[in-house]
Amino acid sequence: MLDLSIKNGRLVGVRPVFSGSILADVVSKTDPQLASVRGRAFPMPDAVAGRSGEVVKVDAGVSEAAVGMTVTGFEEVGGGEVNLNDAKIVVAGGRGVKGPEGFAPIKALADALGAAVGASRAAVDAGWIQYKYQVGQTGKTVRPDLYIACGISGAIQHLAGMGSSKVIVAINKDAEAPIFQVANYGIIGDLFTVVPALTAEVKKRLG
Ligand SMILES: Cc1cc2nc3c(=O)[nH]c(=O)nc-3n(C[C@H](O)[C@H](O)[C@H](O)COP(=O)(O)OP(=O)(O)OC[C@H]3O[C@@H](n4cnc5c(N)ncnc54)[C@H](O)[C@@H]3O)c2cc1C
Known part of the structure; x- marks a missing residue:
């Protein structure tokens, strides 16, 4: 579920249906009412x-043999990188970065800010960056203090994963891009000019 509320004593969940083109309210007709929510769907309480x-x-009364999956271990990914799930700042790139090398300025800004790198599905599907960086309905849900979307149009499936960020900055050369409707700050321009300029300014100010 992306959201939960109580109406007339029943639990109402919001979940994507028809490949995420519709967000439906769903109600359980039976008791007990049970729902699972995506990580970061709700703000972390203080x-x-x-x-x-x-x-x-x-004791759930379920034998280990009855469970179809076995966890054999845990492996740390992205050694040394800021973890996308827990990052306070995320700098994300989309199809607008135009290729794998287009993530270099994104990473440079992320490094200057101590941020994690994120990506849209279009960039992941194109093979420019690994799936573990994908933000959105079929990727990770993030809730950072600052989300900088570079060359990302703002499709509903992407917004599903970052729309609850506290402050959203969008850098896009198309003034009509839907991302500007959710952005707190919008920069209309070429990311290959804007992002390096931002990085230089951040480095100057943060030392
Ligand atoms: C079932 C389903 C699940 C999905 N799950 C996800 C998901 O988890 N995450 C996700 O992101 N998407 C998901 N999608 C895909 C989603 O619908 C969009 O296709 C995708 O988010 C588009 O990625 P984008 O914004 O990078 O690309 P585009 O929509 O192509 O946008 C690229 C943007 O870059 C801008 N641009 C181009 N060049 C520059 C430049 N030089 N400087 C600045 N701006 C520039 C363009 O103006 C444009 O707005 C899903 C789709 C489906 C159907």
């Missing part, structure tokens, strides 16, 4: 100092 909890292990 930590309450001194609050503690108790972990209670409940």
